[in-house]
Protein backbone atom coordinates (compact mmCIF):
# COMPACT_ATOMS: atom_id res chain seq x y z
CA UNK A 1 0.00 0.00 0.00
CA UNK A 2 2.80 2.40 0.97
CA UNK A 3 6.38 2.22 -0.16
CA UNK A 4 9.18 4.66 0.50
CA UNK A 5 12.22 4.28 -1.70
CA UNK A 6 15.47 6.06 -0.79
CA UNK A 7 13.65 9.06 0.65
CA UNK A 8 15.77 12.05 1.62
CA UNK A 9 14.57 15.31 3.08
CA UNK A 10 16.72 18.36 3.64
CA UNK A 11 14.85 21.36 5.08
CA UNK A 12 15.72 24.84 3.83
CA UNK A 13 17.77 25.46 7.01
CA UNK A 14 20.05 22.56 6.01
CA UNK A 15 18.71 19.99 8.51
CA UNK A 16 18.57 16.50 7.04
CA UNK A 17 15.44 14.97 8.59
CA UNK A 18 15.21 11.93 6.28
CA UNK A 19 18.45 10.23 5.38
CA UNK A 20 17.36 7.37 3.16
CA UNK A 21 14.03 5.99 4.32
CA UNK A 22 13.08 2.64 2.79
CA UNK A 23 9.91 0.96 3.99
CA UNK A 24 7.04 -1.16 2.79
CA UNK A 25 3.64 -1.10 4.47
CA UNK A 26 0.80 -3.49 3.62
CA UNK A 27 -2.91 -2.75 3.73
CA UNK A 28 -4.33 -3.45 7.19
CA UNK A 29 -1.10 -3.12 9.16
CA UNK A 30 -0.85 -1.20 12.43
CA UNK A 31 2.52 0.49 12.76
CA UNK A 32 4.01 2.40 15.66
CA UNK A 33 6.70 4.91 14.71
CA UNK A 34 9.02 5.46 17.67
CA UNK A 35 12.29 7.26 18.30
CA UNK A 36 13.78 10.21 20.16
CA UNK A 37 12.58 13.79 19.62
CA UNK A 38 14.09 15.25 16.49
CA UNK A 39 14.71 11.79 14.99
CA UNK A 40 12.52 12.48 11.96
CA UNK A 41 9.25 10.77 12.91
CA UNK A 42 7.02 13.71 12.00
CA UNK A 43 8.89 14.27 8.76
CA UNK A 44 8.44 10.57 7.89
CA UNK A 45 4.72 10.82 8.58
CA UNK A 46 4.21 14.21 6.93
CA UNK A 47 5.67 12.90 3.67
CA UNK A 48 2.93 10.23 3.66
CA UNK A 49 0.15 12.80 3.53
CA UNK A 50 2.11 15.29 1.42
CA UNK A 51 2.47 17.87 4.15
CA UNK A 52 6.16 17.71 3.23
CA UNK A 53 7.79 16.67 -0.03
CA UNK A 54 11.02 14.67 -0.06
CA UNK A 55 14.12 16.29 -1.54
CA UNK A 56 14.66 13.03 -3.42
CA UNK A 57 13.22 9.54 -3.49
CA UNK A 58 9.71 8.16 -3.94
CA UNK A 59 6.71 7.94 -1.66
CA UNK A 60 4.36 5.49 -3.35
CA UNK A 61 0.77 5.06 -2.19
CA UNK A 62 -1.22 2.48 -4.12
CA UNK A 63 1.18 2.77 -7.02
CA UNK A 64 1.15 6.57 -7.23
CA UNK A 65 4.20 8.62 -6.29
CA UNK A 66 2.55 11.23 -4.08
CA UNK A 67 5.74 13.26 -3.91
CA UNK A 68 5.29 13.99 -7.62
CA UNK A 69 1.61 14.90 -7.78
CA UNK A 70 0.56 18.52 -8.32
CA UNK A 71 -0.53 20.61 -5.34
CA UNK A 72 -4.00 20.80 -6.88
CA UNK A 73 -4.31 16.99 -6.52
CA UNK A 74 -3.38 16.94 -2.82
CA UNK A 75 -7.00 17.43 -1.58
CA UNK A 76 -8.01 14.32 -3.59
CA UNK A 77 -5.17 12.35 -2.04
CA UNK A 78 -6.23 13.46 1.46
CA UNK A 79 -9.80 12.29 0.91
CA UNK A 80 -8.51 8.76 0.91
CA UNK A 81 -6.67 9.09 4.19
CA UNK A 82 -7.42 10.35 7.68
CA UNK A 83 -4.97 12.37 9.74
CA UNK A 84 -5.07 12.75 13.53
CA UNK A 85 -2.88 15.22 15.43
CA UNK A 86 -1.66 15.54 19.00
CA UNK A 87 -3.48 18.86 19.39
CA UNK A 88 -6.73 17.72 17.71
CA UNK A 89 -6.98 20.69 15.28
CA UNK A 90 -10.76 21.00 15.53
CA UNK A 91 -12.44 24.14 14.23
CA UNK A 92 -13.49 26.03 17.39
CA UNK A 93 -16.52 27.79 15.91
CA UNK A 94 -18.12 24.62 14.59
CA UNK A 95 -20.05 22.05 16.61
CA UNK A 96 -18.87 18.46 16.93
CA UNK A 97 -21.34 17.50 14.21
CA UNK A 98 -20.18 20.30 11.92
CA UNK A 99 -16.49 19.54 12.44
CA UNK A 100 -17.06 16.03 11.15
CA UNK A 101 -19.55 16.99 8.45
CA UNK A 102 -17.03 19.52 7.15
CA UNK A 103 -14.82 16.64 6.04
CA UNK A 104 -17.72 15.19 4.04
CA UNK A 105 -19.31 18.30 2.65
CA UNK A 106 -16.36 18.98 0.43
CA UNK A 107 -17.29 15.91 -1.54
CA UNK A 108 -20.86 17.01 -2.21
CA UNK A 109 -22.92 14.61 -0.16
CA UNK A 110 -26.66 15.11 0.36
CA UNK A 111 -27.76 16.47 3.80
CA UNK A 112 -29.36 13.14 4.74
CA UNK A 113 -26.34 11.12 3.82
CA UNK A 114 -24.12 13.56 5.73
CA UNK A 115 -26.25 13.24 8.82
CA UNK A 116 -26.30 9.45 8.67
CA UNK A 117 -22.54 9.15 8.20
CA UNK A 118 -21.65 11.72 10.86
CA UNK A 119 -23.96 10.14 13.46
CA UNK A 120 -22.72 6.61 12.67
CA UNK A 121 -19.14 7.77 13.06
CA UNK A 122 -19.91 9.64 16.30
CA UNK A 123 -21.54 6.50 17.59
CA UNK A 124 -18.37 4.51 16.85
CA UNK A 125 -16.33 6.90 19.01
CA UNK A 126 -19.05 7.01 21.71
CA UNK A 127 -19.99 10.67 21.30
CA UNK A 128 -23.39 10.67 19.63
CA UNK A 129 -24.85 12.57 22.59
CA UNK A 130 -22.35 15.43 22.18
CA UNK A 131 -23.02 16.21 18.53
CA UNK A 132 -24.30 19.72 19.25
CA UNK A 133 -21.48 20.77 21.55
CA UNK A 134 -18.51 22.92 20.65
CA UNK A 135 -14.91 21.66 21.01
CA UNK A 136 -14.17 23.85 24.05
CA UNK A 137 -17.08 22.21 25.89
CA UNK A 138 -15.36 18.82 25.63
CA UNK A 139 -12.51 17.17 27.52
CA UNK A 140 -9.22 16.53 25.72
CA UNK A 141 -10.10 12.87 25.27
CA UNK A 142 -13.48 13.75 23.81
CA UNK A 143 -11.90 16.26 21.44
CA UNK A 144 -9.51 13.58 20.26
CA UNK A 145 -12.45 11.25 19.67
CA UNK A 146 -14.06 13.93 17.52
CA UNK A 147 -10.86 14.34 15.56
CA UNK A 148 -10.68 10.56 15.06
CA UNK A 149 -14.31 10.58 13.90
CA UNK A 150 -13.44 13.34 11.44
CA UNK A 151 -10.48 11.31 10.16
CA UNK A 152 -12.57 8.19 9.43
CA UNK A 153 -15.90 9.63 8.28
CA UNK A 154 -14.90 9.16 4.64
CA UNK A 155 -13.97 5.51 5.42
CA UNK A 156 -10.34 5.89 4.34
CA UNK A 157 -8.09 2.86 3.95
CA UNK A 158 -5.30 4.68 5.81
CA UNK A 159 -5.22 6.67 9.05
CA UNK A 160 -2.05 8.54 10.02
CA UNK A 161 -1.71 9.76 13.61
CA UNK A 162 1.09 11.94 14.95
CA UNK A 163 1.30 11.39 18.73
CA UNK A 164 -2.48 11.19 19.16
CA UNK A 165 -2.22 10.48 22.90
CA UNK A 166 0.56 13.01 23.54
CA UNK A 167 -1.75 15.49 25.31
CA UNK A 168 -3.90 12.96 27.15
CA UNK A 169 -3.73 11.30 30.57
CA UNK A 170 -2.98 7.56 30.69
CA UNK A 171 -6.56 6.40 31.18
CA UNK A 172 -7.87 8.54 28.33
CA UNK A 173 -4.98 7.37 26.15
CA UNK A 174 -6.11 3.77 26.55
CA UNK A 175 -9.65 4.73 25.55
CA UNK A 176 -8.32 6.41 22.43
CA UNK A 177 -6.19 3.35 21.63
CA UNK A 178 -9.29 1.13 21.83
CA UNK A 179 -10.84 3.22 19.08
CA UNK A 180 -7.74 2.93 16.88
CA UNK A 181 -7.77 -0.84 17.49
CA UNK A 182 -11.39 -1.01 16.40
CA UNK A 183 -10.64 0.99 13.25
CA UNK A 184 -7.69 -1.29 12.47
CA UNK A 185 -9.83 -4.41 13.00
CA UNK A 186 -12.10 -3.10 10.26
CA UNK A 187 -9.15 -3.31 7.87
CA UNK A 188 -7.83 0.25 7.98
CA UNK A 189 -4.07 0.72 7.97
CA UNK A 190 -2.87 2.75 10.98
CA UNK A 191 0.47 4.54 11.14
CA UNK A 192 1.02 6.14 14.53
CA UNK A 193 3.99 8.09 15.85
CA UNK A 194 4.08 7.76 19.62
CA UNK A 195 6.20 8.19 22.73
CA UNK A 196 3.84 6.02 24.78
CA UNK A 197 6.00 3.10 25.90
CA UNK A 198 3.29 1.39 27.91
CA UNK A 199 0.87 1.30 25.01
CA UNK A 200 3.48 0.09 22.51
CA UNK A 201 4.60 -2.66 24.89
CA UNK A 202 1.05 -3.75 25.68
CA UNK A 203 -0.94 -3.58 22.45
CA UNK A 204 1.70 -5.20 20.25
CA UNK A 205 2.09 -4.20 16.63
CA UNK A 206 4.87 -3.62 14.13
CA UNK A 207 7.38 -1.11 15.50
CA UNK A 208 9.44 1.11 13.21
CA UNK A 209 12.16 2.95 15.13
CA UNK A 210 13.65 6.07 13.59
CA UNK A 211 16.93 7.73 14.52
CA UNK A 212 18.80 10.43 12.62
CA UNK A 213 16.42 10.22 9.69
CA UNK A 214 16.77 6.48 9.19
CA UNK A 215 14.82 3.36 10.10
CA UNK A 216 17.09 1.66 12.63
CA UNK A 217 14.68 -1.11 13.68
CA UNK A 218 11.60 -2.63 12.09
CA UNK A 219 10.00 -5.47 14.05
CA UNK A 220 6.67 -7.27 13.93
CA UNK A 221 5.13 -7.18 17.41
CA UNK A 222 8.14 -5.20 18.57
CA UNK A 223 8.60 -3.32 21.81
CA UNK A 224 9.18 0.36 22.49
CA UNK A 225 12.81 -0.21 23.25
CA UNK A 226 14.03 3.18 24.55
CA UNK A 227 14.80 4.03 28.14
CA UNK A 228 13.33 7.57 28.02
Ligand code: ADP
Nearest residue numbers: 011013015017036037038039040041042043044
Ligand atom coordinates in the same frame (compact mmCIF):
# COMPACT_ATOMS: atom_id res chain seq x y z
P1 ADP B 1 10.45 14.05 15.41
O1 ADP B 1 9.04 14.02 14.93
O2 ADP B 1 11.07 12.70 15.51
O3 ADP B 1 10.63 14.85 16.67
P2 ADP B 1 10.92 15.84 13.15
O4 ADP B 1 10.63 15.13 11.89
O5 ADP B 1 9.91 16.79 13.67
O6 ADP B 1 11.33 14.78 14.28
O7 ADP B 1 12.29 16.65 12.98
C1 ADP B 1 13.48 16.07 12.45
C2 ADP B 1 14.52 17.18 12.30
O8 ADP B 1 14.09 18.09 11.30
C3 ADP B 1 14.73 18.00 13.57
O9 ADP B 1 16.10 18.36 13.63
C4 ADP B 1 13.87 19.22 13.33
O10 ADP B 1 14.36 20.34 14.03
C5 ADP B 1 13.97 19.39 11.83
N1 ADP B 1 12.77 20.02 11.25
C6 ADP B 1 11.50 19.54 11.33
N2 ADP B 1 10.65 20.32 10.64
C7 ADP B 1 11.39 21.31 10.11
C8 ADP B 1 11.10 22.45 9.29
N3 ADP B 1 9.86 22.71 8.86
N4 ADP B 1 12.11 23.25 8.94
C9 ADP B 1 13.37 22.98 9.35
N5 ADP B 1 13.72 21.93 10.10
C10 ADP B 1 12.75 21.11 10.50
